[in-house]
Amino acid sequence: MFKRLFWVSIGVCVGVVAVTKAQAYVKANTPDTARQLLLGPDQDHVTMRTLEGLVNEFNAARRAREAELNAKYSDGTN
Known part of the structure; x- marks a missing residue:
């Protein structure tokens, strides 16, 4: 039970970090028009x-x- 909880929490943390890094990459490397299309105003x-x-x-x-x-x-x- 605790092993599953541990691995699920690790997976959630890795997912949050990956999404944060992806959003930072999109913000840094796309023009403003495309960024507004992807992320909104x-x-x-x-x-x-x-x-x-x-x-x-x-x-x-x-x-x-x-x-x-x-x-x-x-x-x-x-």
């Missing part, structure tokens, strides 16, 4: 926008599933 907050999008998508899926389960198992006496 707000290039300094790409990571936060991505995380916010993931959290919003997760919450929407969670709410939809919760509503589905409530409709399926609720007896309507609320």
